[in-house]
Amino acid sequence: MSGADMTETGQSNSKRSMFAAIAKQYEGALLRTARRLCGTDRDLAQDIVQDTMISAYRAFVEDRFDGRHPGAWLTRILTNSFLYAKRQNRSDSGLDGDMIPNNDAAQSNWNSKIPSPDQWILEGTFSEPLETALLSLPESQRICVLLADVEELPYAEVAQILDIPIGTVRSRLARARMQMLTVMRDLQATEMKS
Amino acid sequence: MNFHKDSGDSFEPCKHMEAMLNRAADETAPPAMRWYALYHAARCTRCGNFLKRVTALIRQLRDMKSEKQPVAPDDGLSTERWQAIESGWTEVEKSPKV
Structure with missing residues (x-):
């Protein structure tokens, strides 16, 4: 592994652990919001939180998160994940x-x-x-x-x-x-x- | 201007006031609109009841904000979900940056 690769891996690990801390902190809050969005469909709620965590990490890695108000930022992504899931006909709450x-x-x-x-x-x-x-x-x-x-x-x-x-x-x-x-x-x- | 003078706790507001009362309650009304809504609500029983209730409702909703609530022990993602998320993160790291 070259020096440049090692630096990149180190940065990646550091970003990952930083994001993991945010994700853990907001896990419960996101799940509650997701359940309120999805009603009784608990699986869909878990699906959209999972999608949110991955989409948010992509944004985090690409420096598209400004570091302010992580809760509101994650909620926006969660809402978009929910709307996307609905468009994909993954839910029918009735x-x-x-x-x-x-x-x-x-x-x-x-x-x-x-x-x-x-x-x-x-x-x-x-x-x-x-x-x-x-x-x-x-x-x-x-x-x-x-x-x-x-x-x-x-x-x-x-x-x-x-x-x-x-x-x-x-x-x-x-x-x-x-x-x-x-x-x-x-x-x-x-x-x-x- | 007509004001309802019902006794009791009916909270169906005057139709022309509903939007203004909502904006007064959630603090998005401009000053003149807010003044007018409060002036009317002070004289109209139904609008007064509505304003009181909708203000309390908004306060309760704001208190529901997830970040303000403690996390219950079972209020989390399963281990399998976390494993899937970790795999997703690894994929993100492998994928070329946009």
């Missing part, structure tokens, strides 16, 4: 679409897609009304909420990631928040009755 129910029949259909709180507890992942409300959202709205409200990315950045106008981000957020408030109120009412 909650797709951007339609909000506006009549009783639609409401009933929509309610039937929300797992009961007991189901979430049995799933062992989501037990809070807030998580249940989040997972009741159509995917397009859930992504907006996760990026804008949970991860606190600016609207302009959310619009850029999702390739939609900023006005659409705002309207999706408004509809999503209203639906979440309604779901949480209904859950609370059910709990009080029981």
